[in-house]
Amino acid sequence: MPDASLKLDQVSLALGGRRILNELTFDAAPGLITALLGPNGCGKTTTIRCCTGLLVPDSGSISILGFAPGSPDAAARVGLMPQSTGAWSGVRPGELLRYLASLYSHPHDPDALAAELGITGFAKTPYRRLSGGQQQLVNLAGAIIGRPEFVVLDEPTAGLDPHVRRSTWDLIRRLRDAGAGVLLTTHAMDEAEQLADHVWLMDAGRIVLGGTVAELTREASLEEVFLAHTKRGDA
Incomplete structure (x- = not known):
């Protein structure tokens, strides 16, 4: 290697x-x-x-x-996608991605990334109310938004x-x-x-x-x- x-x-x-x-x-x-x-x-x-x-x-x-x-x-x-992120419980995905993007010099565009991962439709729903699969997509977006x-x-x-699984494979x-x-x-x-x-x-x-x-x-x-x-x- x-x-x-x-x-x-x-x-x-x-x-x-x-x-x-x-x-x-x-x-x-x-x-x-x-x-x-x-x-x-x-x-x-x-x-x-x-x-x-x-x-x-x-x-x-x-x-x-x-x-x-x-x-x-x-x-x-380094970008991290954990199995769960309880700290994000009350945050809406769109707000979260825009905040995370602000922490990096050359991030992905949060709206474009949300659209690519299919997050846009629930971008205003609190994280805790999302399904497990939807939370996984938000977790993945959070891990890669800073172009790690x-x-x-x-x-x-x-x-x-x-x-969605196959789309996630393509993104990886x-x-x-x-x-x-x-x-x-x-x-x-x-x-x-x-x-x-x-x-x-x-x-x-x-x-x-x-x-x-x-x-x-x-x-x-x-x-x-x-x-x-x-x-x-x-x-």
Whole structure:
């Protein structure tokens, strides 16, 4: 892979007396879509929180675009789409996107981005009243409006109907084609197969396998490889 935009080296973290990350080591390259796959409870979301500075590992190191996670330099260049954003509960999507755009020097036009993602029709509805799929679209728009160099997408198409899901795939591909690195978590094997340039398979807080989709699926489907190398996660 090219020089890494994101690099984790021997990262470990325990929460509540339980080891969540266990000497986790992997990287993600600029201009590529990297998929981080693993069962529920394996530590994917905790990994993302460490990569964005929301959690601090007990040991190991993380570098994102050459900066420390959560630092001002990193925050200005990294877009994050979390699984949920309760802090946006009372905000209307249109107002939110215009506010977020004001924080960046060269943002996407918020109205144009809202139109592309199909947000315009509910742009004046409070976030808390949106469906799960609509909230996902607002989350995605918030992650990319500042034209980030690296984007972290935590299950970006969860709850989306097939039409919107495919449109979201196209948008993620365009991010990559514009030179941004993308770290993607998903439980959908078809999504990883369609989008990922590189796949890391995670289980029990560590990487158990990595490679391109073609490399990993020479003798079995990606789902079969997943099942063979991971244990059933927490529901």
